[in-house]
Structure formats: C-alpha cells, structure tokens
Amino acid sequence: MLRTPTNRDMTTHPTHQYSLYRSLLGGLLLLCSLFASPAWSTEHVVRMLNAGADGSMVFEPAFVYAQVGDTVRFEPTSTGHFVRSLAVPDGAKPWLSELDVPFVVTLSHQGLYFYNCPPHLMMGMVGLIQVAEAVNRSTATAVMKSTQGRIYSHAARVDSLLALVR
Ligand SMILES: [Cu+2]
Numbered sequence: 001m002l003r004t005p006t007n008r009d010m011t012t013h014p015t016h017q018y019s020l021y022r023s024l025l026g027g028l029l030l031l032c033s034l035f036a037s038p039a040w041s042t043e044h045v046v047r048m049l050n051a052g053a054d055g056s057m058v059f060e061p062a063f064v065y066a067q068v069g070d071t072v073r074f075e076p077t078s079t080g081h082f083v084r085s086l087a088v089p090d091g092a093k094p095w096l097s098e099l100d101v102p103f104v105v106t107l108s109h110q111g112l113y114f115y116n117c118p119p120h121l122m123m124g125m126v127g128l129i130q131v132a133e134a135v136n137r138s139t140a141t142a143v144m145k146s147t148q149g150r151i152y153s154h155a156a157r158v159d160s161l162l163a164l165v166r
Contacts, residue, residue, distance in 0.1 A: 041069045048074060048081035048117060055154060057120040059127035063164045066107050066131050074103045087114040087143035089136045107131045112140035124154025128161040
C-alpha cells in the first residue's frame with residue numbers, strides 16, 4: 001500500500017546526500033570516459049595509394065607530425081599495400097601490418113618513426129612520422145639513408161621527408 005512521505009523518510013534519505021552521491025558517480029564516469037578515449041589525442045589518417053599527388057605508390061600524407069598518445073591509422077585505399085616500420089624510437093614497438101587491412105599505430109614515444117611498404121620499397125613507398133622532439137634523429141637518419149640506397153625510383157622522397165623534420 002502506498003503512503004505519503006513523512007518527516008522520518010526525509011531524514012533517512014537526505015536529499016543532499018543523494019545529490020553528493022550522484023555528483024561523485026558523475027565524476028567517476030567522466031574520469032572513466034577520459035581514460036577510455038583521451039579527448040586530447042588525435043588520430044592521423046595515412047592512405048596507401050597506387051597513385052597520389054607525389055606520383056605512384058605513395059603514403060599520403062607521407063609526413064605526419066604528432067604528439068605522444070596520438071594514433072596513426074593506415075588506410076588501404078588502394079589494394080596491394082601494407083606497412084612495416086624500419087626505425088622507431090627506443091622503447092617503441094616496431095610494427096608490421098597485414099596486406100590490405102587497415103592498421104592503427106599508437107605513438108607511445110617521442111621521436112621519428114620511419115616506415116615503408118615492403119613490396120613497393122623499390123618504388124619509394126616510404127613515410128615518416130615525427131612525434132614531438134626528434135630524439136632519435138641520428139639513428140633514424142642513418143636508417144633512412146641506407147634504405148634510400150635500395151630505392152630505384154623516387155629515392156628523393158627520403159630527402160624530402162628528412163627536410164620536414166622540425
Ligand atoms: Cu605498397
């Protein structure tokens with residue numbers, strides 16, 4: 001049977017206690033959502049193309065400047081491509097994606113990340129990501145220069161990428 005609230009009900013369930021609980025819960029939910037998908041991180045998209053603004057067999061954009069915690073999503077817009085890292089900063093995990101499958105890299109450390117598409121390396125299908133400070137500049141540059149010797153067409157792309165490092 002229903003009854004009207006009495007003074008006694010109001011003291012056992014004080015309104016201010018309920019609203020405090022609600023704001024705590026709200027704060028907790030907000031914190032959880034912040035950690036689940038950080039509002040301050042950016043997803044950069046790099047497309048893998050048979051033909052782009054810079055000629056055939058390209059990553060577009062080939063140079064990305066990012067911050068720690070950002071992600072890069074490699075989109076297999078054209079078929080026949082995948083992506084493999086050739087140089088990453090100390091502590092960062094090297095990567096290798098599958099053919100024609102979108103691939104997301106989380107940029108865990110600052111520095112330079114140099115990568116290529118192995119079947120099209122000879123055609124200069126390379127790219128570079130700079131995350132904050134280029135702390136591994138000399139190591140990455142050495143890898144890029146030695147890789148350049150294995151490229152038959154568009155080898156100058158390596159120099160263009162190096163020139164973009166801040
Ligand atoms: Cu390719």
